[in-house]
Amino acid sequence: MKISQLAQSIEPSATLHLNQTAASLKAQGEPVIHLGGGEPLSKSPDSAITGAEQILQTGEIRYGPVDGIAPLKEAIVDYTEQFYGRRVLPDHIIASAGAKQSVMLALQAIVNPGDEVVFCSPYWVSYPDMVRLAGGVPVIVGPQDGLRPRLDDVRDALTPKTKAVILNSPSNPSGLIVSREFVAELVKLCESRGLYLLMDDIYHRLQFDGREPISAYAFSNAAQDDTQLIILNGVSKTYAMTGFRIGWAIANPTVRKAMARIQGHTTSGPCMVSQHAAVGALRGPQDAADQLRSQLERNRDVLVEEFRTIPGAALTPPDATFYCFPDFSAVDPDSMKLAEMILKTVKVVVVPGTAFGLDGHHRISTCGSEAQLREGLARIRWAVSADGPREIEIAGKRFAKL
Ligand SMILES: Cc1ncc(COP(=O)(O)O)c(C=O)c1O
Structure with missing residues (x-):
């Protein structure tokens, strides 16, 4: 079956594969935390x-x-x-x-x-x-x-x-x-x-x-x-x-x-x-937009605090939005491989930097709650640490290094 040259020139979504793996892990009852999202989770005004x-x-x-x-x-x-x-x-x-x-x-x-x-x-x-x-x-x-x-x-x-x-x-x-x-x-x-x-x-x-x-x-x-x-x-x-x-x-x-x-x-x-x-x-009233901004700013502060103790990760603190793009190349320069490892080991979704034209980095979203963000980052911290226990319990869930 032939498709057009135009359609062939379009890259498949680099994140699709990860999202599918995340969805199937979730369907199996795994405690997936999605730090890959690109939308606010608050209600529309x-x-x-x-x-x-x-x-x-x-x-x-x-x-x-x-x-x-x-x-x-x-x-x-x-x-x-x-x-x-x-x-x-x-x-x-x-x-x-x-x-x-x-x-x-x-x-x-x-x-x-x-x-x-x-x-x-x-x-x-x-x-x-x-x-x-x-x-x-x-x-x-x-x-x-x-x-x-x-x-x-x-x-x-x-x-x-x-x-x-x-x-x-x-x-x-x-x-x-x-x-x-x-x-x-x-x-x-x-x-x-x-x-x-x-x-x-x-x-x-x-x-x-x-x-x-x-x-x-x-x-x-x-x-x-x-x-x-x-x-x-x-x-x-x-x-x-x-x-x-x-x-x-x-x-x-x-x-x-x-x-x-x-x-x-x-x-x-x-x-x-x-x-x-x-x-x-x-x-209409603009308070929902203002509240969203304030909540995202608080999440940004949590992010910066948590990243101070993630080994091998370098974060440029975001000025805005619900995204950050830390450099994990000291852990693994292949961002797709690292994202898969993080997903499989601690069930956290992050988006590999290759999707945005820069390998070695990962996009992490702060759209969710502070608790989710802290837990997701705690899991990542353990997953990327070379030292420490092979097995761990975080927020009542047990994880083992592969
Ligand atoms: C940089 C940028 N531009 C444009 C859009 C498109 O936004 P929408 O089509 O939802 O209005 C997005 C959505 O992720 C974005 O990140």
């Missing part, structure tokens, strides 16, 4: 649920405008003014089925075959395949010095074929942010070279230590009608609404319309019920 319920009550759930309903676009206009300091027009906005689809549509709207799209490693797992799906060539800038990207490395990666740069800060998988100066310089660099800059801001409100979201608009000289900045965001992470699937892009009207044409022929537009839920979240 009441205002989102009410928004969805109200439209459901009408019993009339029809097709809507391809690029999103007017109340959602207006709510995004206000949100952008509040968090980015710029009042954009509804004509600059397109809502989609999650920020993931917004990124994909943006790439499809701007990338020609062979165009290069630059982003930094460790990167969000979907970028390389999204660029390939759009016909482009992913150009990955490796970290040189710590996990934060360096502007010189981005500059060095640009060629006449470069069409766009993607920046994801706060980062999945590292939880790190770049500085205001970095954003300012990157905006200037892209504007001076006529490049698109895709700002994947999906985690921008989940920052710690009093940090505020950084707005790329603050450093851009371009008018909104010609800007090559594309802002990507959504309700999934900030409002614990991953299952609703609502994200958006803010772009110049030409790009926005091109994205809408593609969306019109692929999904016809985002789910109407979810759009009303998103309006509820954006317009």
Whole structure:
């Protein structure tokens, strides 16, 4: 059976195998702790649920405008003014089925075959395949010095074929942010070279230590009608609404319309019920989002405390999000092998760094409860220690080294 060259060019999910092993261990009654997740586990805000319920009550759930309903676009206009300091027009906005689809549509709207799209490693797992799906060539800038990207490395990666740069800060998988100066310089660099800059801001409100979201608009000289900045965001992470699937892009009207044409022929537009839920979240009280941020910050502190005593692991403390990306290469440079060992020995799921373009590291999520996090890390501590007992009891469960 032949499949297309395009389908063949897409990598299978590096984490699928681990998730399947985890699911089968769980089905056998094993005490699996999942530190591999990528979504908040708190409840979506009441205002989102009410928004969805109200439209459901009408019993009339029809097709809507391809690029999103007017109340959602207006709510995004206000949100952008509040968090980015710029009042954009509804004509600059397109809502989609999650920020993931917004990124994909943006790439499809701007990338020609062979165009290069630059982003930094460790990167969000979907970028390389999204660029390939759009016909482009992913150009990955490796970290040189710590996990934060360096502007010189981005500059060095640009060629006449470069069409766009993607920046994801706060980062999945590292939880790190770049500085205001970095954003300012990157905006200037892209504007001076006529490049698109895709700002994947999906985690921008989940920052710690009093940090505020950084707005790329603050450093851009371009008018909104010609800007090559594309802002990507959504309700999934900030409002614990991953299952609703609502994200958006803010772009110049030409790009926005091109994205809408593609969306019109692929999904016809985002789910109407979810759009009303998103309006509820954006317009409603913001305390659920604030509480989520505070809880994640507490979990970050637990993480830092626990990592001090994990032998062979080097953690760069995250500035934001529910991820961290510790270096376990002193324990085993092969992250897939180590992740499998950790899962089999102590039933903890972590995601190997290869999924994010950097072996030797692992993505560990702090989405769950503090108790789960502490127990998961205690199990990992024992599993990666060369010394100590061959068997151990942690929180009433017995584990033995393989
Ligand atoms: C960096 C990044 N961008 C975009 C997304 C997509 O978010 P969604 O499609 O749920 O809105 C994710 C989700 O994991 C992400 O980590």
